[in-house]
Amino acid sequence: MSTKRGTKKRRKKRYRIKKRFFVFLLIFILCIFGMVKCTAWLMSDEDSGSIQDHGTEGADDEIRRTAIDSTEEWKLVLVNKNHKLPADHSVETAPVAGRSGYQFDSRAIGSLNQMIEDAASEGLEIEVCSAYRTIEYQENLIKAQVAKYVAQGMSQTDAEVRTATEIIEPGASEHNLGLAVDLVAKSYQHLEEDQENTAENKWLQANCTNYGFILRYPKGKQGITGIIYEPWHFRYVGEAAAKEIMEQGICLEEYLGEY
Ligand SMILES: [Zn+2]
Known part of the structure; x- marks a missing residue:
């Protein structure tokens, strides 16, 4: 009997040890499973987070722009219909070499020539x-165009509306600034898109940056430049x-973050 009781006790003990072992094993497995799940969740969050971060960083870094000093700010003045020059805007100009009647900002005339x-x-x-x-010239250009349409029988209002679609209002044209120039090939003096097919325009588009110039109204940027x-x-x-x-x-508006 005593031997039987002893065997029973030993069995019970073994059973308890086994039970504990399985409980520990189960906890251990659950822990491992939990850790794996947690890591996976954290990693996917990091990934999506990093994608978002790249997105934000991208927005900041998207445009590469070297800081300039205040004495050079005149070079980057933005002029468009939302950034008009004051009516009394004036600039010191110098004649374009060999072209009578054309003036340009005297600080940049050397580069243009x-x-x-x-x-x-x-x-x-x-x-x-x-x-x-000059802004005054721009005003006179508009007055002359309105007068032309009125003479053709158009009402004053209709003539003004039509003219506004053709001539940029005074102060909103880059030509009023003194840093813009229209350049064409001598063999093709038309302000048309086909100008880009001339050897002169190809050279200008490829080399203008060496002289500090940009193609101000590039293809595909009309939505921004207007x-x-x-x-x-x-x-x-x-x-x-x-x-x-x-x-x-990019265009100047994008470069300056003003659009
Ligand atoms: Zn122009």
Whole structure:
């Protein structure tokens, strides 16, 4: 009997040990499972977090822009229909070399003349179509156009509305700033998209940044600039900004974060 009782006790003990072992094993398995789950959850969150972070970082870093000093801010003045120049805006100008009647900001005239001269040394003949225009000139241009339509029988209001779609209002044109110039090939003096097919325009688009100029109204940016693609319109912004803008394929509004 005593032996039987002893065997029973030993069995019970073994059973308890086994039970404990299985309970521990179960807890251990659950812990491992929990840890794996937790890590997986944390990792997926990190991933989605990092994607979001990249998104935010992207928005900040999207535009590469070197800080400029205050003495150079004149190069990056933004002019468009939302950023109009004051009516009394004035700028010191100098004549474009060899082209009578065309004036440009005297601080950037050297770069413009050099660009035209270097193109000429490669056999490319560039003509200036428009450079600096005073705000007063812009006003007179509008008055003349309105008068023309009124003379054709249009009402004053209709004539003004129509003119507004054709001529940029005074102060909202980059030509009023003194840093914009319209350049065309001598062999094709039309302000049309086909201007881009001339050797002169191809050279300008490829080399303008070396002289501090950008193609101000690029293809596909009309939604931001409000102006159609104008392969002939170049704007001086300084060499560093010009390279950053053109290399990134952006427009001035995007570069300045003003749109
Ligand atoms: Zn222009």
